[in-house]
Amino acid sequence: MSTQARGLEALVASSQEPGGATRVVAVTSGKGGVGKSTLSANIAYVLAQKGFKVGIMDADIGLANLDVMFNVRAAKTILHVLKGEATFEEIVVQLGENLWLIPGESGDEILKFSDATIVSRFLDEAQALENLDFLIIDTGAGIGDTIQMFLRAADDVVVVTVPDPAAITDAYAMVKVVSKERDEIEMVINQVKNPKEGEKIFETIRKVAQGNIGENLHLKLLGSVRSDDYVARSVKQRVLVCKELANIAPAHDIEKIAVALGNKKEHKMLEARNEGGIGTFFKKLLGQF
Template structure:
């Protein structure tokens, strides 16, 4: 863990030397609900923040926004209130811990109604307060809806979460197939598995079907697995993060490995010319595809 922390801190320093920081946008999505997507998003954000990265987590789950429950905080207003001119960006931000801020979201048609309004321009100006983010995790809705695809297209990385259930695997593959039309690289996390062997076996089946039906133009990455553990269930019921409550548990260790793999991907892209940053940068990307 100390080695991982050192690498993440080095990444932060490197990025800090750029005159304009490039925020890394990571979408966490799934084919169906109930596979632990938001649990993984919130705990991943905690690990990154704990290791020195400045992290924003945006709740973009249509109608089912629940990151406030995961972090055990109270939400009164979200991004829609900003777009309507009823709040400022600063008003809606919820500090979770050092280096980690929650951006309560609303997705779907409501957001895009304001794309051409003067209020949206004001929102973009105010969003600069988040330009120093190293990472923004986008917790999307489940499924293959049009607006979810817009979020996936706008991100640097797309991570599909699934569980060892036939319906979930089928839906995960459907998400991968549709998303492959937008990008040539997708990562997969196998959640609630018995062990690594089961996780790898299921991933290989998905990979085999993808190769046969999508072709080798898609790079499907195995990002890692999170084992089924009552500690995770207990933490969710308590509205607590399992990586904070049980930092030495197997699921916490497995998620740390996943974060380390994501950090390596970020390191490979540090020298890329910085583009739009923070929340404003993400919405600029969204509007390019709208």
């Protein structure tokens, strides 16, 4: 397991491929228990394996979920950087080739910091992360204000749900809230029997959204992930499905989702519509932009 002391060395030393800043992808859900953290961790891993430089940050409850996914426990978080008690170099943990954990903190705590001097120093520190191609944000579940803060600041929002009536209802509620801030939202339907079930659930949500929110909303199905008992076991065993069980159906499904995100970033680069980057993300997050 890598130490935080070595966390940023490889990232700072690496040269970013030309053509675009960090793309910030917030993965969220209307309710808990839909596999959001498992998806976030595995998507980040696959993107890293594809050669992208990827950071992953837990923006919900510290390291509780990502600790399970990566078997990493970090002593300090972004909150310590804001307080001036640590640098980004001290908190970032390298998880593997091209993959770094940025230990997060709840939005409630981050919102307390609005002092211009503190924010300016924090943004200077954050420049160390500019070589990332992706920052995957694993947000909390629900439509609370602090969660929305992360969703507003991100370049992309991915809403995760499962084939459960309550989860689908909550996912639609999340889409409705997010649509007030952006007109493009992506979805992943997790734990489906087959891809057709995922498409059917998505179409149901899309039609309701189209009828109630309006034609300007572009709701896109990023992919569906098939259900498999091995996924639940992998969480308990602290292993990544896409790393240790790459041949099972859910791993293939997650890889397709990761590839779609990678292709989207490259497409944006070709269109010369670069992302705002880490600096812009944190400025929005801290209410400075």
